[in-house]
Amino acid sequence: MDNNNVSVVPEQEELRTRITAHELRRHTFVTLFLTGFHENSEREEMARRYLADLPYVPEVQDRIYARYRQVAEKIGRIDPMIGKSSHGWNLRRIGKVELNLMRIAVYEIYYDEEIPREVAINEAVELGKRYGVENSPAFINGILSEVIRNYPPESVTDEAK
DSSP: OOOGOOOOSOOOOOBBSSOOOOHHHHHHHHHHHHHHTOHHHHHHHHHHHHHTSBOHHHHEEEEHHHHHHHHHHHHHHHHHHHHHHSTTOOOOSOHHHHHHHHHHHHHHHHOOSSSOOOHHHHHHHHHHHHSOOTTTHHHHHHHHHHHHHSOOGGSOOOTTO
8 A cells, every 4th residue: 555645634624615595694694693792893804704714715704794795784774673562572582593594584585585484484384493492483483474574574664675
């Protein structure tokens, strides 16, 4: 046996050049969740640190960061929609997992024309099963249904977007 061709250094995992919509949503959620525990001045650095550890090429990491920023920039519009629709729940009392999943879903429903409303809701519910507590999926589904009832997508004007 010729040992000259055997490498003792393990090969580095090859960076992925593609990301699925589900993975993009999941990494957007994790980035929102992680940065939510930091001061505004630290959030970009924390987001970049998280993304740097992912097995994606820089272009894909930038895509995740762009989606994170898109959602984060709309939180001032999204949170009042969730707040008004979560009867008896102050936003500060809603779990950070559930709140961030709903933020992404509301962003997708009202600001991303490529994602069907049902997909946005279903993905938030599915991620709630993975990251939340037992009642998270039902809670997320109920609040998102109420958001849509209170704010029909056609009622959100371009000015409000």
